[in-house]
Amino acid sequence: MNATRSITMRAASYRQFGPPEVVRIVDIPKPSPRPDEVLIRVHASTLSAADRRSRRRSVPRGLQAFAALALGVFGPRTPVLGMDAAGVVEAVGAEVTAFVPGDEVVAMLGARFGGHAEYVTVPQDGAITAKPRNMGFEEAVTLVFGGLTAHGFLARAAIRTGDTVLINGASGAVGTAAVQLAKNLGAYVTAVCSGANRDLVTSLGADRVIDYATEDFAAGTRTYDVIMDCVGNAPFERVETCLNPGGALLLVITDLKGLLRAPGRSRNSGKLVTAGNLRLRYTGEDLAFLVGLAESGRYRAVIDRSYALSDIVRAHRFVDSGRKRGNVIVRVAGSAPGQSLTKRSSATTEPGTGAKAP
CATH class of the missing domain: 3.40.50.720 (NAD(P)-binding Rossmann-like Domain)
Incomplete structure (x- = not known):
């Protein structure tokens, strides 16, 4: 059993597009870092409106064909959602010089997804940097998806x-x-x-x-x-x-x-x-800029609720409700079946006619 555990990991996976119930906790192969990659043991990720849209393959008018090509025609091309991650470097590839095992980091995974799993790999020259020293993993991961998207557009x-x-x-x-x-x-x-x-x-x-x-x-x-x-x-x-x-x-x-x-x-x-965000290029430098703001007290984490990975369906249901404000956190490392959510603040409906803010 220990040998199996060492080569597999728990992940929230979906094999068809649809409601929250299509997401299930499964064991999948644990990734190994390539020579230029960092292997992160994920402590926290966010569940964003982008994850919700991808799970449902629900996109703005006219973009359905593009979504099918990007996300999958008959089923999800990438079965594990989660566009960001905060965690600890577990291992590094032979060519990696910027990070060492034990480093606490935050990373933007973007369209590669993968954050709703116990481990994920990221290129060392990708959007990865040391997490804020004054924030825990749950707070730190809020800088990534929301922060980088806002920073890129502004x-x-x-x-x-x-x-x-x-x-x-x-x-x-x-x-x-x-x-x-x-x-x-x-x-x-x-x-x-x-x-x-x-x-x-x-x-x-x-x-x-x-x-x-x-x-x-x-x-x-x-x-x-x-x-x-x-x-x-x-x-x-x-x-x-x-x-x-x-x-x-x-x-x-x-x-x-x-x-x-x-x-x-x-x-x-x-x-x-x-x-659109197709032209956005997420970089480690941009993420480090946001980390600097957080460490100087000029950027605050906004967390609505926190769910254990085992409660991923409940997390998706809440994001589907449209009442999310700020970020919904998925706790990955150390989460166990039956752990309850932590509610940080009340939630309200976003403006628009059925559209939700990411």
Whole structure:
């Protein structure tokens, strides 16, 4: 039994697209690092809206064919979800010089997935860096998916001190990161979320909060230098008049029409319209930047709930509910059947017509 345990690992795996119940805990082969790879024993990962969309193969309008090619036509191409990981280096390949066994690290796995398992491999020149010294694994992993996504999009806008930035979907994993990062850049931040999340986004630095249930931010007279849409309900034609001349619309979530029209919108309007995350390149340097902010007290972890790996179906059900705010954590190392969730804060519905903020 010990020999079997040494070459296999527990993982949350799914073999067909569908509801939370398609995910099951199984034993699969434990990976071995290639010469340039680091093997991480995973302590924590997040379960994001991106994991939910991948599990259901549910994507914005027009992107179904692309999703099938990326995720799998007849079944999941990658059976273990989890786009990020925080853990301890277990072993390194022969060519690895940047890390040694015992290092505590965080890593972005991206479309490779794999974080919802006891072990995962990452190239040493990938998006991996030492975790914040002032954070545990559960807190540290919140920097990765939400933090890197927000950082990548905001970097396209070249925000300067005093710029006005609106974050639509400010209470999700990407939104809570974007509020903090925009404030660190010196922006005046307006957060769009539910009224129940007003205190949360204000505590993260938002200067002004719009409750989407009582006010349509796009119908007012205020204008902004940057609008970041983390929900998918703020296309250019809806918010064009809300953007200042030379402003930027950052579409974290959009449909095929939004993706295809973005370059032309930019050329014809004089305003930057950038869509989708295919052009995002996650790097260790970007992740180290976020770690530096966390260690200096300028970036805070936002955790809604924490689930043991054995409770992965319950975790998926909660993310499916649309009430997630900030991050949902999957505890991997040391989790055992029957461990209950830890609830960090209340949850609320994200803005939009059926769309959830990542």
